[in-house]
Amino acid sequence: MFSYSPLIVLFPLLGFLFLGLAGWRLRSEKLIGIIGSGSVGLSFLVAIMIFVHMLGLPVDQRKQSVELFTWISTFTGTPSSISVSVAYQLDQLSILMTLIVTGVGFLIHVYSIGYMRGDKGFWRFFTYMNLFIFAMLNLVLADNFLLMFLGWEGVGLCSYLLIGFWYDRKFDTGGYEPGKATTSDAAKKAFIVNRIGDFGFLLAMLLIFIHFGSLSFDAVFGRAAVLTPGSSIMVWITLLLFLGATGKSAQIPLFVWLPDAMAGPTPVSALIHAATMVTAGVYMVARCSVLYALAPAAMQIVAVIGALTAIIAATIGLVQNDIKKVLAYSTISQLGYMFLGMGVAAFAAGIFHVLTHAFFKALLFLGSGAVIHALHDEQNIQKMGGLRKYLPTTYWTFVVGAIAIAGIPPFSGFFSKDEILWKTFSSDYGSIPLWFLGVFGAGLTAFYMFRLVSLTFEGEGRYGHDVHPHEAPRTMTIPLIILAFLSVVGGLVGIPESLLGGNAVEHWLGPVFDPAYEKLRLTPHGVEATEYVLMILSVGVAAAGIYGARVVYIRRTELAELWRRKYASLHKLLFNKYYVDEAYDKLVVSPTVKVSDGFLWKGIDVAVIDGAVNGSARLIAMVAQNIRRVQTGIAQQYATVFVGGILVILIWLMFK
Amino acid sequence: MDLYIIVFYLFALITLASAAIVVISKNIVYSAFALLFTFFGVAGLYVLLMADFIAVTQLLIYVGGILVLLLFGVMLTTKVIRVDMRTATVRTFPAVVIVAALAGTLIGIFWSTDWPQSPASDGFERTIPQIGEMLLTSYLLPFEIASVVLLVALIGAAMIARRERKAL
Amino acid sequence: MIVIRLEDLLYSAPLLVLTSSGLLALIAEAAGRDKPVISYYTSLIGVITSLILTFLNLGAGVPVFNNMILQGGYAAYCNLIFLSSALLSIVLSRSYLERMQYHRGEFYVLIVFATAGMMLMAAALDLTIVFLGIELMSICLYVLAGFMRKKELANEAALKYFLLGAFATGFLLYGIALIYGTSGTTNLVVISRSFAQLSGNSLFLIGCGMLIVAFSFKIAAVPFHMWAPDVYEGAPTTVTAFMSTGAKAAAFATFVAVFVRVFDIPGTALSSVLALIAAASMIVGNVTAIAQNNVKRMLAYSSIAHTGYMLSGIAAGNAEGEQGILFYLVAYTFMNIGAFGIVSWVEQQEDRKLKFDDYAGFSARQPAVAVLMSVFMFSLAGIPPFAGFFGKYYVFLAAVKADMTWLAIIGVMTSLVSVYYYLRLVVLMYFCEGESDVAAKVPLAAISAVTLAAVLVILLGIYPSLLVDMTKGFFKI
Secondary structure, eight states: GGGHHHHHHHHEEEEEEEHHHGGOOOOOHHHHHHHHHHHHHHHHHHHHHHHHHHHHSGGGGEEEEEEEEEEEESSTTTOOOEEEEEEEEHHHHHHHHHHHHHHHHHHHHHHHHHHHTTTHHHHHHHHHHHHHHHHHHHHHHHHHHHHHHHHHHHHHHHHHHHHHTTTSSBOOOSSSSSSTBHHHHHHHHHHHHHHHHHHHHHHHHHHHHHHHSBBBBBHHHHHTSSSSOOOHHHHHHHHHHHHHHHHHHTOTTSSHHHHHHGGSSSHHIIIIIIGGGGGHHHHHHHHHHHHTTTHHHHHHHHHHHHHHHHHHHHHHHOOOOOOHHHHHHHHHHHHHHHHHHHTTTHHHHHHHHHHHHHHHHHHHHHHHHHHHHHSSSBBBBBOOOOOGGGOHHHHHHHHHHHHHHHTOSSSSSHHHHHHHHHHHHHSOOOOHHHHHHHHHHHHHHHHHHHHHHHHHSOOOOOOOOOOOOOOHHHHHHHHHHHHHHHHHHHGGGOOOOOGGGOOOHHHHHHHHHHHHHHTTOOOOOOOOOHHHHHHHHHHHHHHHHHHHHHIIIIIIIIHHHHHHHHHHHHHHHTTTTGGHHHOOOOIIHHHHIIIIIIIIIIIIIIIIIHHHHTHHHHHHHHHHHHHHHHHHHHHHHHHHHHHHHHHHHHHHHHOO | OOOHHHHHHHHHHHHHHHHHHHHHHHHHHHHHHHHHHHHHHHHHHHHTTTHHHHHHHIIIIIIIIIIHHHHHHHHHHHHHOOOOBBBOOHHHHHHHHHHHHHHHHHHHHHSSSOOOOOOOSSSOOOHHHHHHHHEEEEEEEHHHHHHHHHHHHHHHHHHSOOOOOOOO | OOOHHHHHHHHHHHHHHHHHHHHHHHHHHHHHHTTTHHHHHHHHHHHHHHHHHHHHTTTSOOOOOEEEEETTTTTHHHHHHHHHHHHHHHHHHHHHHHHHHOOOHHHHHHHHHHHHHHHHHBBBSSSHHOOOOOHHHHHHHHHTTTTTTHHHHHHHHHHHHHHHHHHHHHHHHHHHHHHHHHHHHHBHHHHHHHHHHHOOOHHHHHHHHHHHHHHHHHOOOTTSSSSSHHHHHHHHHHHHIIIIIIHHHHHHHHHHHTTTTOOTTEEEETHHHHHHHHHHHHHHHHHHTTOOOOOHHHHHHHHHHHHHHHHHHHOSSHHHHHHHHHHHHHHHHHHHHHHHHHHHHHHTTTSSOGGGGTTTHHHHHHHHHHHHHHHHHHTTTOOSHHHHHHHHHHHHHHHHTTTTTHHHHHHHHHHHHHHHHHHHHHHHHHSSSOOOSSSSSHHHHHHHHHHHHHHHHHHHHHHHHHHHHGGGGGSOO
């Protein structure tokens, strides 16, 4: 059965190749849509078959690698021989991620057939989407770091292509460079910020190779399992990997790209920037749990960054007016919870949250897409309202998603989020302040989600009279209904023991994380009374958030305006997203450009030698003159630099 | 101090002083003439090193060939297109500083190194037969390549200097 | 005494065939006036024949001509790079020169002789050959850089290149003289035997330092790089492609031949000097490239940056470094020649259409060419799965192995910077409105040459073992 696993990857690749080569000739959108979603659907079927097969196997046989071909084999015979294969590793973790990617991916592909109808780039869209699924599957199924990195870069490339899909559209960054930015700027920003993260990943990979002598997961984790915690190289490796994760998964300090990434079509936001790609960082940390277990200090940092991101993104989400921006900040915040889970050694809980989040966040994004579709590309929630009666299906499914993310039992979000919070409270690596941040963030989440629901669907319509909202077509509503169903029941696979469930997810993933748990020597916790108290507390906070939002935005709408004026400066700070973009521009972007333009080029290349030695205005004038009669002047100067270089080299050679 | 040393320093002085004039002189014709003495001084040093072939070659090719060509070039250019053949020296200061530093470093290194001593040869031994034989045996390939290099230089010079043909 | 053995001639057949075709082309040019096409085909046939002979000669390296040069093995591998670069340049040049009205037969003759010089550089087992090879290549390049005689920028470029090149040659000879003075031989194999003992001698070290200076000039490493942007900009675009790939590869090949294969530099001051130059090249090249508005100049600074990446491999001085550079050179040759090839299609007379903005909206009119250009840009930026990524990966790995993690960190960080300017071109082509197009209909031969380069860039990115396996046994003479 395992030998069929390459098919999972193959179908989207074939879909991509076919659509990429022949797509533009196909007249029928229906055919393109069927090919595009069908390839992902077939992958999903294969993944399910393998999953069922795995369920029937004893625990110790559930992990297997399937090698396709030897990809790189160099330096053989030397101590640093590398041998990397294109090989896929199937285990409990990767099959779960595969099911999420292909399952949710399939639904979103189907939805896109309706959403993208009539777009001139219809075939291009499905080509990129299939390429994305291919890259993402390589990322989660890879059995070594290099192949994972390839997938990692591949999803980044697709994300870049899809954010800039409507490249000619203006794009409102929310105050920063108003009116000038286009979606291609957003795409570029996403790409470059991600490269900073990738730089961490690449360095970590080099260090892993040097330290462990291999890049395959089995070898590296096998060798790591016999080490004892405390070596500084492990801290470096894990922190650099985490830097990669902060880029891909939009955590502090690299979260700035995700809100801008909303410039892409909504199904892209749902698939790439909510359900799958952004969770790659979480998956990577979970995959490397053994390495993190060897560096408890790095885990602390992961936990703190996760908790802070959760809170900061949630506060920004409170005041945003773009429906997709609110959801984007909500995604950042929820990813923060997942990293909090990773940081406090609740690896299974974190992955569980990836699962439930994929359901409800894809649902919310697709719902927002239906709203935007109905209102002819209006995204400002201040210009919505009262859509409940026009879009009943969208409304009800959206509310289900909102309840799920708010954490009200028995919806899925409750179980996964509560598991993380309980582990944060009780684990040896968690702490009460972190737990407090988590609960506070949960309250904020409930509040901003129901602010969104209230402003969009409830009250009176605030859009123009010439707009007549209508429910989306069936290809769009059916995925919504399926995702809503999953958002309700998806949590049932992880009901904790304390609520008389089996916590199936934790047990399923257990063998993957056992080596890490062993290293960490966690104190076992049984069912405790505190757990119930905390559970009731967090549900209470969430309920209070929901109630508060409904009061402020439906019954006493004047309150919102009053508070905004009363706390004007705070509102401004949040509305402008803590000015992070502006700070980055001032601190990083402009200086780089200035140094490049003013110093290194005009400075070093043209003026420094003269300037440093003679340093007079007369000489600058002379240089300028020489630039006109270029030849001799500059050539002599080049020679001077040349001789200077020789001097440095000789002195270095003599005194080193 | 024996005669050998005195002659050595004499040639060295001629070489260095005339080289300095080449660089410093503002009149390019003076520079060209000073170059004559530089080449001559170097040839003298070769003689002192018992390198008869190289010394003669130095005189024949550099003094007899290249320098004469250079002088013709300079004088004809002045006459034909009336260019002011004076050279300006710009930014002397940074150049002097950096060159002095380089020279200082090199001299310092040479001073502090133990030079390998080769055994003193007994009298003069002609090098021409040896060089000739080496060039046609061990060093045959470099010898042939050198001819290709010269050919290419010739093509290049012709390419740059020739009159423009009609547009094709 | 036997002067030439038959084996000598057989093993060095690629070199001899190539040189002969150059001579033939020259004679043909002199005989048949104003028919540069004859010269074009003669040199093309010469290069292709030489390429085929080189393929037949890929086995173990054999020293020939009294241990003067090595043929086969390492030399054959490098020859493949030079000959591919020459082949692509010749094919791309014909239509370009015709369009610029500078189509002369001598052009191809010079390219062929320059390639012969490169082959000697990589094959050298003796410092005299190193010197002669470099001179043969350089003299051809000086003339090629100024080939468009009526263009001011071209004259300036050629003169500047010549003056500074002569300067560098002076240091090369000085270095060779000092090495000869301390070791008593110019033969690299003999020197390698006593390297451990010689490396304590400061005169020998200075000699090596001078060699580093001369080689660094040829590969355009900081601070000996200043000629490169001017010359790359002023030279005909296809010559720039040839210089930045073939000539650079040749300089690297001889750099590796001397400093990695012969000298045992890890742990010595030489290694740290090389690391310094590498770091400076990466930083200055990448950061300065950001400020450029001219695509050719941008590619010039980018080539300085790539010099820095490759130098990290030499600084590491281990087997991984050598294999890394050898892979990188191939990847770099194809992606760079492809990029310059496309630039030459867009360029118009009098240096027009060389700005970044001249590529706005390119994908709308030339979707296929835009895809090719994007492949080259992504590969230059080192984004997998293109060949450029593995090149960087190998050399940085070598640097980390050699305990120079700081160098790898600088490398990765500066290549991060480079993403910005490579991507800028892609963004302009795809995400901006504009009227840009190719200047004239591009002939089929040129299109296939660039497409071939792109296919190789992708193929080597997906399956680098294809090439790396070939270089396995090359380390040390």
